[in-house]
Amino acid sequence: MEEVSTGIRAVIVEPSQLPAIWDQLAELLAPACEKSFGQDTIQTLRKALISGNDRVFVVLDDEDIIGAVTYSIKEFETGLRLLDIGYAGGVAMDTQMEAVIAMFKHLQNAFMCDRVRIVGRKGWVRYMKQFGFVDTHYSVEME
DSSP states (O other): OEEESSSEEEEEEOGGGHHHHHHHHHHHHHHHHHTSTTSOOHHHHHHHHHHTSSEEEEEEETTEEEEEEEEEEEEOTTSOEEEEEEEEEESSHHHHHHHHHHHHHHHHHHTTOSEEEEOOOHHHHHHHGGGTOOOOOOOOOOO
16 A cells, blocks of 8 residues: 555555455445435445546554545546546544645646546535635536
8 A cells, every 4th residue: 555644644545455444445435425316336436446447545543544535537638637536434534634635636646637626515615625625616416
């Protein structure tokens, strides 16, 4: 696992490492999947992570997993590359954010992405503004 930061730290999880920590990841990420309006379940997310279509990093406090964030790289015909953050979950989020933002920057540089994008509920949009994120789009849905 590749680590970024010290103390509370973010660590990239390789697909081959998923079986050993899946139960912990599922516990952290299932609530986000449940709020995805049917886009994903924890089972479909597991499949995407195992296949490598999506990736995940965890946040550790000592050896305890306290957070998980999924991501993918999206490349547009224009050449724009996004580090696209899919799902996040954890405990004591305020204590994790320094490590999470450091990992965002690391991944952005490593994958030569132009921007980092998070799609989330309005509470997340407001919360992430303190880290330099700006709202660019709004999404509404109706059944």
